[in-house]
Amino acid sequence: MNDMTNPDLQNSVQNPARRDFVVKAAAAGGGLALGFNFLAMPSVVLAQGASAGAPELNAWVAIKTDDTVVIRIARSEMGQGTLTGLAQLVAEELDCDWNKVTTEHIFPGQSLARKRIWGDMSTGGSRGIRTSQDYVRRAGAAARMMLLQAAADDWKVPVGEVTVDRGTITHSISGRSTSYGKVAEAAAKLTPPDVKSIKLRDPRQWKIAGRPVKRLDTADKLDGSKIYAVDVKLPGMLCAAIKDCPVFGGKAVSFDQAKIANMPGKPVAYRVNESTVAVVADTWWRAKKALDALPIVWDEGPNAKASQATILAHLTTGLTSNDAFADINDGDVNAAISGAAKKLEAVYTAPFVAHACMEPMNATVRLTAVKAECWVATQNAEASMATLSQTSGLPLSACEVYKLDLGGGFGRRGGNQDFVRQATLIAKQLPPGTPVKMLWSREEDLGHDFYRPIAQAKLSAGLDAQGNLVGLNIRVSGQSINAFANPAAIKDGKDVRQLQGMWKEPGDAQIGYTPPNLRTEYAMRNTHVPVGAWRGVNTNQNGYFLECFMEEAARASGKDSLAFRQAVLQKNPKHLAVLNAAAQKAGWGSPLPAGRHRGIAQFMGYGSYSAAVAEVSVTGGNVKVHRMVLATNCGHAVSIEQIAAQVQGGVAMGMSALLSQSSVANGRIVETNFHTLVLPKMVHMPKVETVIAPTFDFWGGVGEPTICVVIPSILNAIHAATGKPVRSLPLTGGLRLV
Amino acid sequence: MAKLNINGKEHDVQAEADTPLLWVIREQVGLTGTKFGCGIAQCGACSVHINGNLVRSCSMPLSAVKASDKIVTIEGLSPNATHAVQKAWQEIDVPQCGYCQSGQIMAATSLLAKTPKPTNAQIDAAMTNICRCGTYQRIRAAIHKAAGNTAAAAEVMANEHTVV
Structure with missing residues (x-):
């Protein structure tokens, strides 16, 4: 994505209000985080107000007189x-001393007050770096240019004679030097350069x-x-504990406050919305205990009889129904498969899966007639603020969201701001x-998630007499995230998002295989269970479906699992290269210790190419995963150690999908x-x-792309060990992860 | 009213006898480094030491703790995060989101107090806390490093990343 078209870009570097803002922030005494003045937590105040009083070069960079570089x-x-x-990206272009870099968060109210100068704050879809990189690098470079100009002006020399190394500016002709901190105030008063004209550093020459x-x-x-x-x-x-109707779609009919009135902590029960009841008390533990004791009458509604079996039966109808739409439809798949020397077909099942962030959902809200404030762990602070505004009835300009680092997100804390809505209603x-x-x-938390959608797939293939893949049909049947969360994103009833990782278009989530006859199809089968984005989203199910079936096809062809894939990846060299990189590092084809077996998989999502080789042993049904080699081409690799992490x-x-699932009985989640x-x-x-x-010719994601090859590489290694394919999750049929 | 000795300091706390120690620590005493994860002693985010033993505080009622019991939370583990485990955690950059790490560190320090140089199998057996971010590999390396077993730490970290 080229952010040169982003109006926020130039604005974020050239903003006439910037010094005014710093003055106001400094005058308030608490730096950026005005709301945190109310917190008796010095560490938070310091962390959030790191740039207080420091000259601001642009929205992203402030530099203190002691040379501390504060990056927003x-x-x-x-x-x-x-x-x-x-x-790292800002510091790279700024050419500052990395050891003097500190950071501070921006809150959405601050951004709104400066006309969204900080651009999109949402953090999902593995976009955090790849869609910010252009404008934050330009901001770092613009700040560097202003700092050098200020030093040159002070010395009355041409800026071209001035150099910088790690925040120390030098005029070697006259032997003078100064530091960023010393010239920051003068630099902040200069007119920022035209960011579009800035030439960014060649990433192959990066130093930070x-x-x-x-x-x-x-x-x-x-x-x-x-x-x-x-x-x-x-x-x-005060603290609130909350209970939503255990059955999705049910209602809270009534509750009996009198039964808890005399419990410790002065607990009071409140209706939050149609289906949810909360108890508020002086501590959370007392609120929770009272909530557990509170008699609540539920109307479980129309879904109370839904079960895993009824849901799966519903999905299975989509494997053969006439209501599916085809996304890719190359050649004549039916003819190719029916005329093939060898035919195979398999059905796979992927269950609902919960996010299970270690920090359970929570939000703290304070409302007055003129101000709405929320302290929350959120992947989308602007969505949190919109929810706070809508629910409180106060305009956005009267709202602020004090964003705190999340104890896990994984997609749970993005678009769905149910926790902010509930806390505001209380x-x-x-x-x-x-x-x-x-x-x-x-x-x-586990009973009221927005789960990774349940899905099934039927895959069919035809092999010619030489074992080449001549036809491949992929029919996915399952629940649509868009149908639940964003129906407007479904065009003409066709939700291509559910075929993520199997798209024809290059660049984001393209299928790598190009057999002469290929069809991908999706039949929508929705359930009453809420669904949403879960790290990797639909690449999880689709990577497992496609790559486990490719393993079955490779085995049926009599060819090596790697060679079989390589043959149909020839038209997509990036897919092929990353597969080869994983295979090479893993020593594909080399001897293994007795009892160990390998499995391989490749897939694409979030603009990055991924592949994995798993080494597994299976002893008496005990599945042990010993080693995994994963390769990724994310285009540009910014934080090497964090990519590994x-x-x-x-x-x-x-791997959690091997161990457990979120299953449905009596309309509710069992686990x-x-x-x-x-x-x-x-x-x-x-x-x-x-x-x-990295191939340095695109910017791909990191957080999500590799998860989709984990399960298929492990299952394919199990297949190699046992001779039998695994077609449903979690592991069953005598297999267990140890 | 109950008396608790936490991190070498006496606290008078006002809480019902069945209140889990976790919530007394977090809400009455105000030490929030010890985390709530599950409430049923499955995840270990609430791990503390009582008289040197590792305890999942979410499932221990206040009534089971004596005034003479010495409770140590993450905040009291060492001055300025100088315990060998904390230093190894920093050097290896173990945490991702960090939410479970108080409990992981309390579990690791307990393991090393009893088993100064644990094997991988002993680490597997002792470290049963959940980390949803999946920092397990670096936790394993950091435990070996804190134990002074640099060879084992290096083996865990070998080939952790290769840039080609």
Whole structure:
């Protein structure tokens, strides 16, 4: 994406209000985070007000007299490392001393007050770096140019004679030098350069970006001092526990306040909305205990009899129905398969999966007649603020969202701002100015998620006499995220999003295989269960469907699993290259210890190419994943160590589908805590090796793209070990992950 | 009213006897480094030390804690995060979102107190906390590093990333 067309870009570097803003922020005494003045937490105040009083070169960069470089970060940090990566990109062009870089978050009200100078703040779809990189690099470069100009002006020499190295400006002819901190105030008064004319550094010559650097946000995660939204404490704050009708689509009919009136903590029950009840008390534990004791009459509604079996039966009708639409339809698939020397067909099932962020959903809201404030962990602070505004009835200009780093996001805390809405609805019923922290129990969190959608797929293939793939038909039947969350995105009833990773168009989530006859189809089969974006979204199901079937086809062809894929990837060299990179690092074809078997997979999503090789042993049904090699071509690799960390995270999160699912019985989710929703732990984690293979000709994502190859590479290794394909998740039929 | 000794300091707390220690620590004492994750002792985010033993505080009622019990939370583990485990965590850059890391660090320090140089199998057995971000590989390396087992740490981190 080229952000030169972004009106925010020039604005963010050339804003006449910038000094005014700094003056106001400094005058307020608390720096940027005015709202945090109310928090008795010095660490938060400091972190948020890092640039207070410092000259602002542009919206992204402020430099203090002690040479500290404060880089503003508009995207959310949820562990994925975007904060460090964006700072690297700014620092790279700024040419400052990396050891003097610090960061501060931007809040959406601040951005709105400056005409959205910081642009899009949403953080999902693995876009945090790739869609910000152009304008933040230009901002870093513009700041550098202004700082050099200020030094040159001071010395009365041409700016072309001035050089900079790590924040030290030198005029070698006269032997003079100064620092960024010393000239920042003068530089801030200069007219910013035309950002469009700035020539950015060749990424192959990067010195700070593209290098392994330590994260900037580790220290306070080691001693308990980091404040998450769940830790927010405000004067006079009350706490709320919440319960939504266990059956999706049901209602809360009534509740009996009298039964809890005498419990400790002065608990009071409130109706939040049609289906939800909350109890507010002086502490969360007392609120929760009272909520558990509160008699609530539910009307479970029309879905109370839905079960996993009824939902799967509904999906299965979509495997053969006439209502599917074809996205790709190359050649004549039916003729190619029916006329093939060898035919095969298989049906796969992928269940609902919960996000299970370690920090349960929560939000703290304080409302007065003129101000609405929310402290929240959010992937989309502007959506949080819009929800706060709509629900409170106050205009956006009267709202602020104090964004805190997330204890996990994975797509749960993006578009769906249910937690902000609920907390606001509770706050509206309290005396004005009373802050209320609403926190979900784990049972609420796992029982009221927006789940990764359930899906099935039937794949059919034809092989010629030489074992070449001559026809491939992919029919996906399952629930549509857009139908639930964004129906307007479905064009003419065709939701191509559910075929993510199997699109013909290059660049984002393109299918790599080009057999002469290829058809992809989707039949929409919605359920009553809420669905949403879950790290990797539909590439998870589709990568598993396609790559496990390609393994079956390779075995039927008698060819090597790698060679079979290579043959149909010839027209897409980037897909092929990343597959080869993984295979080479993993030693594909080389001997393995006795009992170990390999599986391979490749797929594409979020603008990046991914492949994996898994090494697995299966002993008496016990599946052990020993080693995983993953390769990624994300175009540009900004934070090397964080890319490796994200790949490892994708392995752990992907592997959770081997262990458990969110299943439906009596209209509700069965697995509502970690004794039944079993997640991978240390013992399950294989050794993960990441091959980073950037080609520098595009910008792809990092957080999500690799997760889609985890499951198919492992299942294909199991297939190699047992001789039998795995076609449903989690593992069953005598197989268990150990 | 109950008396608790937390991080070497006495606290008088006003809480019902069945209140989980986690919530007393977080809401009455005000130490929020110890985290709520599940409430049923499955995830370990709430791990603290009591008299040197690792305890999942979400499932221990206040009534089970004596005034003489010495409770240590993440905040009291060391001055200025100088415990070998915290230093190794920093050097290896273990945390991603960080939410579970208080509990992970408390579990790791407990393991090393009893088993100064653990094997991979001993790490697997002892480290049963959930990390949804998937930092397990770096946790394993950091435990070896904190134990002074540089060879084992290097083996875990070998080929962690290769740029081609």
